[in-house]
Amino acid sequence: MRIKAILHYLGLIIAIIGVSMIIPLLWSLFLKESQAVSAFAISMALSIAIGMILWRLIKVKEKNISRREAVTLVAVGWISISLVGALPYTLCGAMPNFLDAFFESVSGFTTTGATVFTNIDIQYQGLLIWRSLTQWLGGMGIIMLFVALLPLLGIGAARLAEAEWTGGKEDERLTSRMRDTAKILWLIYLVMTVLEFILLKIAGLSNFDSTMVTLSTIPSGGFAAYNLSIAAYNSLLVEGIVLFFMIATGVNYGLYYFLLWRRKPGKLFKNPEFRFYILLLLGAALLINLDLIINMGMSIGEAVRYGSFQTAAIMT
Secondary structure: OOOHHHHHHHHHHHHHHHHHHHHHHHHHOOOHHHHHHHHHHHHHHHHHHHHHHHHHHOOOOOOOOOOHHHHHHHHHHHHHHHHHHHHHHHHHOOOOOOHHHHHHHHHOOOOOOOOOOOOOOHHHHHHHHHHHHHHHHHOHHHHHHHHHHHHHOOHHHHHHHHHHOHOOOHHHHOOOOOOHHHHHHHHHHHHHHHHHHHHHOOOOOHHHHHHHHHHHHHOOOOOOOOHHHHHOOHHHHHHHHHHHHHHHHHOOOOHHHHHOOOOHHHHHOOOOOHHHHHHHHHHHHHHHHHHHHHHOOOOOOHHHHHHHHHHHHHHO
């Protein structure tokens, strides 16, 4: 196993995370959140510097990587981006304890949704944007983004994707080349992101709230902008939009490819995974709704509203 090859490509992954910090940096700059601006500027500079040093100074003759190297790169890559992603939390003072910051970062990139914050309402908006952005990047997989952006990796890219994503097996690919599959999946991911943002804006949410809800819903993460989470908006329309996208993003993205690109809706409706997913959602929602009506005394409308939303949130 070539350690140099792993470090070489690890550098580019770290640099990608550093570049992505430009979004919360600009947001904080616009809102004049000076401490957050400093935190993101330092974190971004360190990440890009470390990444470029590894990428440029450590040379590899053979660009392709073996399966063993790919698995190692994915494992080390996730740990590294979580460490880098923790820097803004500590540097802006929101989490002086780096272990807490690391936990928050890991929770974001793995779309776990667990948090150390006890009061979200008082945090910098820029930091909350970064917090949700880590979920969005992790939702499709930062390694898959790496594969999509680096066609020069060739076969090595395929092995890297297989190590990251169980759908990387030859018979499960959407196209013959893994990098094309990665691009298609990311395109679907981006379209769904933009679509939800637009619908939430139409529903009356601000740019900040629309961004936060979208970046949390699409990857099925769960980070919220407020302590009350989605209840803070007190909007049936917003809840309906979020409910739809929670269910939609829980579907295998490969099925959307056959539905939209190949015009084969049968692939979706005949797929046993999809049918089981929908039946399980409907069955669980029905049981929970009945429980809320019978044991909690809710009206049918209230039970459907709260029961269905919680069912989808938990299952996805």
